[in-house]
Amino acid sequence: MSSPTTLEDPGADPTAAAPRARGRVLAPPVTGQEVVLIGVIAVVWILLWIFTPAFMTPGSLQPLLVDVAPVALIGIGMTMIIITGGIDISVGGAIMVCAVSTAKMLVSLNFSIWMALLISIVIGGVLGLINGLLIAYGRVHAIIITFGTANLFQFIGLQIFHSSTVNGIPGTLASLGRGVDGRSFGVPHSFLITVVLAAIAWWYLRHTAGGRHFFAIGGDEVAARLAGVRVQRRVLLAYLITGLLIGIASLFYIAKGTSTLDQSVGAGRELAVIAAVVIGGTSIMGGRGSVLGTVLGALLVQTVTSGVTQLGWPSQLSDLFVGLAIIVAVGADLIRQRARRTA
């Protein structure tokens, strides 16, 4: 399944190594994993189109993109975290805190969308900062710290919920939601925001010295430090950025629903985001990955989920396909890595 892409990959050809020295330092703009993903998504879309023609209509694709947006957006930050060799399990709790506090303030103060955005981002940033400080300076493995903060954030979120739902949220955020207000030229705004931020992150990680530092840390932290990378600041930054993005994504979650927000907001999202990132070809060991892959991964997961419901299958069956997608995507990546190592 991976052989055609490896053959097309010029970096894998040892004879072309000398004149292509620059190309070898920087991975090609679109890696093999992303080509595979684009192919898989295309095949799934075409199959769905054949079996349920209603799939290829705006009425079906627009909600799909609205659902992709928050997972892909948080996935950008998670990609940076995983590239540094870390992980964040506290995403679900952080979404809950941001969403519920912003929603409550919208209900009681009824301020503008910009104010809501600012508040949500600040809260998300603070939560990300807590994670980042503990992980970068506490010298404890990220998975342990974020298991702990996941519990903390959930506690805070549930306390703000105060054992009930938030009702009567005004339509301030409609321009980020599912409705007609949430689209320009037929494309949902939330998805547009995600694409723009993903493009910026892609450029930052790929073409700036600061961005390359994340890869250096994930490749070998000690070597990165010796080479002059401020490891702790970079690691802190990755968690901070994820927190800020969670702040934005939380608005998508508020806007997606009706005027009510219940306590299930954010539950299990951390695993969905991690799934999107690893399907996108980012190595969980750190040092390798791309934001483009993550966006494609989120798109694939959501396509599968919405495809299963449109085919009239039980909606819970979609998780089975998500699991299989992870196995196939990461398996393809493993095979390609092994081929590269032996080549």
Place this chain on the structure above:
Amino acid sequence: MTTTAPAPQVNPESAPAGASESLGSRLLRAVLTQRIVLLAVLIVLVVGVDFVLSAGGYMTAEYNFDYMATVLIDAVPLAMLALAELIVIVSGRGGIDLSIGAIVSLTGMVFGFAYGEWGWPFWAGLLLAAAVGAFLGWINGFLVARLGFPALIATLATYYAFKSLAVVINDQQPISTESIQGLDSMTRSVELPLIGQFIPNIPLGVFTFLVPTVIAVWLFLARGTYGRRIYSIGTNDVAARYSGINVAGTRMRAYVLAGLIAGLVSVYVTGEFFSARPDAGTSGNGMALPAITIAVLGGVAITGGIGRVAGVVLATLLITWLNAGILLSFEGNDGTQYQLLALGVVLIVAALLNGMANRRYGGAR
């Protein structure tokens, strides 16, 4: 396949003991470097504070030995799954099992079919649950040990797959036939023979499920050659292979054992709820994350190769009795929320303390 062995961890317990140390600093060193001592101190502290609060009338009900024994009913699945995580995490190379809650759900449904609908005898249903659990664990082990998937990813994928199958297998419906409702005798509290009058009644599940599992896992890890092998592959993959250990096979068996334990837990949970629920191990936060948290709190190093049965058991008791006290200290729903806070704080503080102790007492760097 196995080129990324984790950096060898300096075992804090092996730090040389200074002969000239005073008693105080030796105590401090013991508390900081030996997780078991720290946990024991914390348990005494928590139970003591709870008793004082209870005597002072600050709790909604009395916190006494009877209550402490009753809440052990919740400790049984938690401790067993934490032991499963212990085995997997110790096996190293980023070992972890996110799918364990989903295995509980799926095998619980299979047990529900066998015992509740097909009328199998109990022992046959139990064996089937254990076998199915072990098979699901084998899938994890095959992906991780043979194919080289990172454990976090492989078990994330199987978490989704098993969770989905558990829900779809009976069209989202729980199985709650008469024979399954009759299982509640399994979780009832019993009076022990001979010494029963002097100590509180203890839930039966502690003796039928928890104690045998604890002893079996302890024998496996601390007294058998398999245990030696699993600690050695967890500490250093490559060195273990050069000393003639079948690394992939040993690691695979760790996941099979974890699945088997999850299969047993599913039977217990079915009895506890009086029904086989499709989301038994996956609803809310699921069972995997708390189990991993308990294991880590019990001193299991996430990098592999370090971790003891006693630490995991003590960590479970600490969290169970802490939660029980919190539940009585708050009105209504607040108690369950403060349990989240307590778990989070205890975990982070324990982890930071561990890092500090490592640096102070000849740790890494």
